[in-house]
Amino acid sequence: MGTISQICSRPNSPLLWELLQREKSAWVLQILVQEYLRMPPENLQQLVLSAESEAAQGGKLRGSLVPPSEERALDTYFCHELSPSLSWKRPQRLAAIRDRSPAMKPEQKEALAQLLVAPELFGEVPAWSQELLWAALPLLPHLPLEHFLQLSPHQIQALEDSWPAAGLGPGQARHVLRSLVNQSVPDGEEQVRRLGSLACFLSTEELQSLVPLSDPMGSVEQGLLECVANGTLSPEGRVAHELLRVLRSTGGAELSPQELQAWGPLFSQLELSFLEELSELQLRTILPALQRTDLTLGQCLLPLLPLKLLQLDTPVLLANFRAYRELPWSEQQFFFPFRSLGTLAGGMTCEWLQQFSWRTDFLKVVVLLYQLPGGVRGSLRACIWEELQRKMEISELELGGLGPDLNGLEQELLFQLPIQLIDRLSNDSILLVLELVRGDPEQFLVLPPLRREALAERALRSLAPQDIPLSGEVLEALGPLVGSLGTESVGRILPQTLLAQLSRLQNFCLGEPFATELGCLLLHESAFGRPELWRRDEVEQAGRLVLTLSSQAILLLPREALGPETLERLLERQQSWEQSRAGQLCGVPELGLRKAALVTGVVQAEAEGEPDPVPTCADVRGTFPAAWSAAQIAEMTLSDFEDCLGLFAKDPGLGSEELQAAMGKAKELWGPPQGLHPEQILQLGRLLIGLGEREFRELIVVDWAVLGALGQLEGWSKNQLQVIVSSFLSQSGRHVRNLDFIHLTALGHAICGLRPDEIQHINNREFSKAVLFLGSLPLQCSEEQLEALAHLLVLPGGFGLVSNWGPEIFTEIGSVAAGLPDLVLSALLRGQIRGLTPLAIAIMPAPKFAVVFNPVQLSGFTSTQALAITAKQMAWLSSEQRQAVIWAQQEGKESLQQLGRNTAWDFQEQTASFWIPTLAIFLLDCLL
DSSP: OHHHHHHHTSTTOOHHHHHHHHHOOHHHHHHHHHHHTTSOHHHHHHHHHHHHHHHHTTOOOOSOSSOHHHHHHHHHHIIIIITTTOOSOOHHHHHHHHHTSOOOOHHHHHHHHHHHTOHHHHOOGGGOOHHHHHHTGGGGGGSOGGGTTTOOHHHHHHHHHTGGGGTOOHHHHHHHHHGGGGGSOSOHHHHHHHHGGGGGGOOHHHHHHHOOOOOTTSHHHHHHHHHHHTTSSOTTSHHHHHHHHHHHHHOGGGSOHHHHHTTGGGGGGOOHHHHHTSOHHHHHHHHHHHOOOSSOHHHHHGGGOOGGGOOOOHHHHHHTHHHHHTSOOOHHHHHHHHHHTTOSSTTOOHHHHHTTTTSTTHHHHHHHHHTSTTOOOHHHHHHHHHHHHHHOOOSSBOGGGSOGGGTTOHHHHHHTOOHHHHTTBOHHHHHHHHHHHHHOHHHHHTSOHHHHHHHHHHHHHHHSOTTSOBOHHHHHHHGGGGGGOOHHHHTTBOHHHHHTTHHHHTTSOOOHHHHHHHHHHHTSTTTTOOGGGOOHHHHHHHGGGGGGSOHHHHHTSOGGGSOHHHHHHHHHHHHHHHHSHHHHHHOOOOOHHHHHHHTHHHHSOSSTTSOOOOOOHHHHHHSOGGGSOHHHHHTSOHHHHHHTHHHHHTOTTOOHHHHHHHHHHHHHHHOOGGGOOHHHHHHHGGGGGGSOHHHHTTSOOOSHHHHHHHHHOOOOOHHHHHHHHHHHHHHHTOOGGGOOHHHHHHHGGGGGGSOHHHHTTSOHHHHHHHHHHHTTSOOOOOHHHHHHHHHHHHSTTTTOOGGGOOHHHHHHHGGGGGGSOHHHHHTOOHHHHTTSOHHHHHHSOHHHHHHHOOHHHHHTSOHHHHHTOOHHHHHHSOHHHHHHHHHHHTTSOSOGGGGOOOHHHHHHHHHTSOOOOHHHHHHHHHHO
């Protein structure tokens, strides 16, 4: 900004041109491009000639690119209106400047483009920064092709992603890049070869028109495989399908092992029949590409051991403590061995912690706990904050000022604040929150949604006054927190401000309130307007955020705005988000109806009375399997269905009719179920749910891999579950009493195919080992079956009496805890309740849930547990119970005393506390 002030203070200065040469700034170039359009083409041509002449003489470019008659007016406008408020990177301001200007004429773009490639200005185009490429984007089609041949796909992708910030759709970027093809040589293969990495962005139609794919080792085909390898092309997309067609038509046996290795990026898409054609040498060569070697054997197995197998000898554990402490132990594993050793840290219970809450150095105890490997686990974290809340009777919470005891633990502490303490954070602490979230968004996403919203709203109050529109600067400062704003706050975002943020919002977790309001804002007249008026540009600029529109609005989008390529790209973006780590933590809303509305124009006939199209595999890859009806799936050719079998087998959106139709095609392909090989059964995946009961009995399920795969699938009917387990027992010649923990684990969901009287015969010692895995599943068992399973755990050889269980046992058994008797559940202590998994809570029958938990117990739920309570369960609760649930969901915004304390429960907790030896306190004092 100092340079601007100096230049603005001098009279008669060609401001923009001088700034451009001195600062080499992308944003100055952006403004120059916008103002340049006002110059007549003949003036531009003269400037080009002057620049060429000066460059030929070795001189530097001089003078102003703005006509003298307009130069001073522009300088005055820039100096007085823009410079006081314009930082070096403000794309929304630049977009506003663009909006006030008419479209630049082609001859103007050509003239300016020639000026920009002067080496003394920005250097060679392939070395330009992303900001410079972004600023010059409207001029790219007018530059010679050779300037772009060295750009990497990631540079191009980043360039394309930044277009919405300039108000331009991502599809336009592809159009710009593809228009360069017209500047190349007539030969199609040579065109694609010269495009280099830009070929990654060609559509299947463009590839077919330029050079049909046919040679598995051809330069074009190998170049496209590189596109898949670096993530530019989806392995499930239409171009990848064309590549697979080439490989299949040639046959794997024709390729050498080294040539076959080049196809590694698409190995995941190859069907079993192709692999069966390969020689032993070929398979041995490609095997490393199919395996993962990131984890050691110890890292794979130890954190997955059930508690019943975690029999660690104390001296051995202490002797090898350094090796064990770094392993990613689960919550219940963390408690079990250390508590048995008398450890005063990770295994500490809430009762133990309360013994130290009276100490003035209680914060040191907290710091000690947070310094443990893996951090603080489970209910102990909630207990810590309850004790801190009692001690911190202050109006403003300043964690950064608690002294040197924190030792850099502010991040952990800030993200674990309960909601009622978030409101009391100081502004300095909030600035720290913003910094931490920008640096590590995932740690923010693991928080419950209500806590995310509380942090976002508190941050907003520190950044902007209430009741005024939110500026782009405020939204940028919020970063990933912006998607967690509540409805009222989102209503303060102006549509034009929103448009400049669409590119960034693509990568953020959007809560339901924000997503709903965003869908409404996109339809505002100041944004994209009514859906029936949208063009392809608006759809591509909105990207995956189109799915924030209602299904009704999506159905009104014109068909020409949702072409095959645009649709494929949009759905790929959504799938990529859902499969990313951030997307998984965020949680995927139910988008089935909206996705179906989006592809309506592709999967349905254009005119009424015409038959619906029969999909090819390319059509399925460009959409998704569940987009097509059972009738359309049934009419697919066998070759097309076989090519897309893998996609059908793993699409959770397929309904029962579609599964039956797809399974019918599989039977046409491979014959009746009794003849299916284990490898084929594994390939069919969810399609097996479409088998009839009689056909299902014909399956051979004795193979371990087959049984395990079937046991992991969800969506079976009760009859099918019974068939799975009965077929396995009869085919293997085993009795229920002979099933060990490996068999029980492999059965998975099929454990619910056993009758309660059969479950009684299971070896309870073996079941106690398998329950770690079975309890992680949303078991589709009846109440009687769950009770029979839970009873196995309290028998000798299991975990013993429930009254002696700690929270780690409840976490270990997971969903099976829903089968504990009513009287047992109603007598649980607060610490034990905190060990219940959200899954166990969610599958508990609603009448039972209402009976076993009183209001005080419900108020002791963590917010994650309380949010797992279903609408059906809530409907069975009394008003007092519902109030307690809301209190727990909001992490105690109201006073607990308003709910009434249960003195009997208090007494139980006090009498059940562990006796703490004097030595324990003495040792902790030494550690502190």
